[in-house]
Amino acid sequence: MNTERHIASAFDRDLEGIQALVVKMGGLVEAALADAATALETRDEAMAERVRAQDGAIDALEVQVNDECLRLIATRAPAATDLRVVLTVMKIAASLERCGDYAKNLAKRSLVLNQMHVVEGATASIRRMARQVGLLLKDALDSFIHRDVELAASVRQQDRDVDHMYTALFREFLTHMMEDPRNITACMHLHFIAKNIERVGDHATTIAEQVIFLATGQMPSEPRPKADSVNMGKD
């Protein structure tokens, strides 16, 4: 990383500005995910509504990031690391915006699930998975803030655990549905939720890969370790 200052100090301020915006976005997304999972487990409708309402702030931040990146490219013609910062910031913002949508979708589904009877143990498992993914997202963003390639690489590794959690949940939901068909509607919602949380883990991995690109100028070469995925229902 180049820690020298630019001769034009406003250039430094612009670059720092766009990075501060994605870090802020990251904080909002982490909170939205955690709150949505808690709202699901505790059947807290007010909390779920708040998550839904606050997604607009995340979307607005992404728009702001894109605007400022465009302005920076047009006015400063960034090169080398500076150019990678701008590209990376735009991609991270896009990933975070998607993660925000997933959290909002979780909150919406929690409101529907509140109308149904409880599927034993499911929401606690989902909250644990959301917590795990939240930590992954936090690590990915920390690796961005500190340009920490090792931490970024560990995010790619840790995403396997999330994949395993998702596979386990998938089996659990199948079992519930086979035991009692009245669980099907709730389990379908729960499954979408689990899948979406797993997708957030993938976005955390994408962010970590961007950090590696930012720091080294190269995308990580070896393919991401992928845990054995769901057997499409067969065993």
Added chain:
Amino acid sequence: MSVIEMKLEREVAAETIKIQARKVQVHYGTNHALKDVDVDILSKNVTAFIGPSGCGKSTFLRCLNRMNDTVASAKVSGSILLDGADIYDPRVDPVQLRAKVGMVFQKPNPFPKSIYDNVAYGPKIHGLTRSKAELDEVVESCLRKAALWNEVKDRLQSPGTGLSGGQQQRLCIARAIATSPEVLLMDEPCSALDPIATAQVEELIDELRSQFSVVIVTHSMQQAARVSQRTAFFHLGHLVEYGETGTIFTNPKDPRTESYITGRIG
């Protein structure tokens, strides 16, 4: 020949070394201006020299056609081969060399003569044409290559100094290519031009590349990135990094290059 074969042939051709410089040193009196510069300039490529003022870009450029011979205090050592032949060999006539390795300067400097005579001057003194008709042809073709013909064809006898800055620079390029050089050296050719004239010269450089090796010194990083295939970064008399232009501007290896192209050191 298939399209792919043609493409491969062009790529191979593009990798031919036109100028090979090794351990080039220049002293101006006690000032050690250029230190151990090694570089291979490829034929039919545009090579950009970038770096802060005073780092030795012009000094090195002037080594390539022995313009430093005209500077009394300059002492040049090392070897510079043009197509494998040493240009500092005592048997080489610097005037003949400069017909092969032409030069365009920062400030357009047309001779105080007509547009026609500016271009005809080189071919005349080097005896490259045998008749007036042949000379007319050379003048027209060089003015066309320099993208100036349409603007001046009706006033070839008016003075070159009466043209606009951008037109004068294109006239100087026409003059430089009139001796059929193999290499064209350009020292900040656009620094006195407005953006439109600059774009015209850049367009021209890109066209000249099909016939010549072009070496351009520029203070505009964007210009280097736009017009060149290879970029060399000089700093304090050293050639710090030399490579494919895209790589230099996206992922340079040396931290000094990175600092310079991102605007961190002057």
